Amino acid sequence: MSQESTGSRRTYFIVYAALVALTVVTVLVSYVNLGLMNVVVALAIASVKASLVALFFMHLKSEDRLVWGFALVPLAFLALIIGGTLLDTMLR
Amino acid sequence: MTGHVEERTDPRVAFEAAKLGVWAFLATEVLLFGALFTAYTVFRIQYPQLFYEQHLKLNRILGTVNTLVLISSSLLVALGVNAIRRGKTRFMVICYGATVLLGAVFLCVKYVEWTEEFHKGLYPGTNIFFSLYFMMTGLHGIHVLAGMCVLAYVAVLAHRGRFSESYYTPVELSGLYWHFVDLVWIYLLPLLYLIG
DSSP states (O other), rough: OOOGGGGOHHHHHHHHHHHHHHHHHHHHHTTTTOHHHHHHHHHHHHHHHHHHIIIISSSSGGHHHHHHHHHHHHHHHHHHHHHHHHHHHHHH | OOHHHHOOOOOHHHHHHHHHHHHHHHHHHHHHHHHHHHHHEEEEEEHHHHHHHHHHOHHHHHHHHHHHOOOOOOOOHHHHHHHTTTOHHHHHHHHHHHHHHHHHHHHHHHHHHHHHHTTTTTTTTTTTHHHHHHHHHHHHHHHHHHHHHHHHHHHHHHTTTTOOBBHHHHHHHHHHHHHHHHHHHHHHIIIEEEEE
């Protein structure tokens, strides 16, 4: 009965407002030169936005452990692929 | 024999199983795009200067507009799923129809961008940044197109009265896919347009 617990329309509109605000912020920040911090800030904001979409729009917040596993394991594999490839290309 | 099993399958269990199927599919999608994200990371570290110079040639405004278009479409899908759970088919059809339209808007903006870039002599073969740019936005564009087809089909079925508050599996699952397409773009915007 997890279905009913997420997804009030009010929550959706709040999440939407946050997504729009974060988009505006990340674009504005990109016009300021912060050096390497630009990359960090942009990816941090993108990750917050992605989490909001997954947790609320995709209802991950109210899902059980199995679905969480299905959502997180591919991300772990992606980290492994990127990390492993970088180990090769950077140390070659 | 299969029919016998289906008869006894609890609809809740069937829904959960179908949902896991979609999450498993999305896992493969993460890794499909993941290969390109990996290539991006490797080459960006190797050629930081080139990536910086080239990314300035992209149209940041249009990229941002398209982000807002996709985020809005995701909200509509969420509202559509919420509507069908309350048995409000008509509103769900409107939400999904509007999402398909926003998907079309997204692709039109993308078309304008690509045309602009071709006019500037920027092609997939120009340099490694534009190879990745066209490959990543192209693959994402195909996903948008596929999502539009699926959502349109679900909307037509809903219009014919196939879904209700007690059965709306395809509505929810096609929505999951659309949110995923939105998720990918959320990363493409900063990687390609903002930080190059």
